[in-house]
Amino acid sequence: MKLNTLPNIAEADDFYADLIAAHEGLTKAESDAFNARLILLLANHIGDRTVLSEALSAAAK
């Protein structure tokens, strides 16, 4: 497996707080659109098709 499924984010609590904060004050529709943009930007950063495929199936479980 190429997808890193072990802890990889330094200051994990800070990241999580940022993620939730980014959605503050957004309507459901705005939040959904935000998430979609975020996924697309992160997916582009990863680029590697194998990692992306593995993430798609890991998220489905």
Add this chain to the structure above:
Amino acid sequence: MSKVFEIPLYPYARHADQDAQAPVRHPIVIVGAGPVGLALAIDLVLRGQPVVVLDENDKVSRGSRAICFSKRTLEIFDRLGLGDGLVDKGVEWNLGKVYFDERQVFAFNLQPEAGHKRPAFINLQQYYLEQHLVDRCRVLESEGKPISLRGSNRVTTVRSDPDGVELEINTPEGPYHLQADYLIACDGAASPIRGMLGLDFLGRVFEDNFLIADVVMPDGKFPTERRFWFDPPFNRGQSALLHKQPDNVWRIDLQLGWNIDKAEESKPENVIPRVRAFLGKDTEFELEWVSIYTFQCRHMERFTHDRVIFAGDSAHQVSPFGARGANSGIQDAENLAWKLDLVLRGDAPTSLLASYDAERIAAADENIRHSTRATDFITPKSEISRLFRDAVLDLSEKWPATRPLVNSGRLSTPATYDASPLNGPNNAGMPPRTRPGSVAADVALSDGWLMDRLTGGFQLLTINVPAPDVVTVGNISVHRLALDRSDDLNGLLSARYLGSVGSGVYLIRPDQHIAARWTDYDEASVIKAVKGALGMPK
């Protein structure tokens, strides 16, 4: 002045076949004088086969229909002797702009790759393409080539068995019969022959309606660009496309959705306000042609049925995004022409025709996959799909990252026959783009273009390798095209054909596709690969 599509270019004329006692038998009868039937006829006649082409009509396509013709189509037409005329008449374009809602999201330049004789695309009305094809048939006829183009000849009955085909044809002077060794059905999307044989389509059916308006704007108000709108204010929830054709004609393509009243939408009083909203209220224009089209993505389960073979729209249909209809049909024609010729000569086994099915059905699947994906991006089928589509467009305004995901149609490129039964050995150290199954890549040589040197027979392209001038396999002569470093004008021959190796030997098929490749010449391997490419047991 009357338009070219109003002039009978091949009017009905009585033929001796109509007065024969018994039905005359021809080796090849092509039904349909659209782009596919005409291209096939020219290819076959140039190979020395007599052909009869029957069409129920006597004019070229009414209204423009196809407007984008691909590089591969132009290369095929170069080989058939009409490429220059098309390129002279056509419009070249490189700049595309994408709009979302009220704003421009980004512009892109289809930077043509260096070292090709032909551009990625030209825009040209289908009626001009067909006119050039008819003209080419006339020139060949005047040179004494056996090509018989019969207008107002409507095929009404077809009976096919393993030995041949019997057909009944209606004319203004009544019916007559013909027999054929092979009948090629190039009779379009509604293919009456498909119906006569009780055959039907397979695959995902996608349906949508598009208003196609070709308008003349004399002042040339818009530049030569392709403009594509997602969800514009003048066509909410749908798409729109603006594209230039020769003679100051512009193609406007407005998606209308599925549940519409077609008769109502085609009325000028409804079309003109839509076009005006699109072009701006001060733009003067004249409607040349308006039509509402429904598109479907599907293909026949098999294209070959005994002695009846389907090519072009009769065999497969795609949505318009990507310009894959006529372009892929013309590739069907080039794929079939040399195979049919060799089988009729007895130089190849009948089983060679099975490779037409294998190769062109794979190509149809690829075209349908591309156009279905484009359609799903343009018309998202679910809430989440729309969410991602809009997110892609929003991000693309600011970041290049997501622009490759914007899909308003992936313009037609030729299929690579990776799984073809005709493919021989590959050398994986050589560049992937010229692997067996792919079309030869053009290259500027010191004395012209490589594609112009691949003239329609089997050829052995050798680069920096000694080899005999001719290799003979049965009745087939494989002529050598010998190139070396001194021919490589700008390093592209080496980049496209050698990569990291120092020399190359390529077996090229009559349709300019690559059948096999090696780094060195070995007679036994070449002969084996030629037999393989002729459909003989390996």
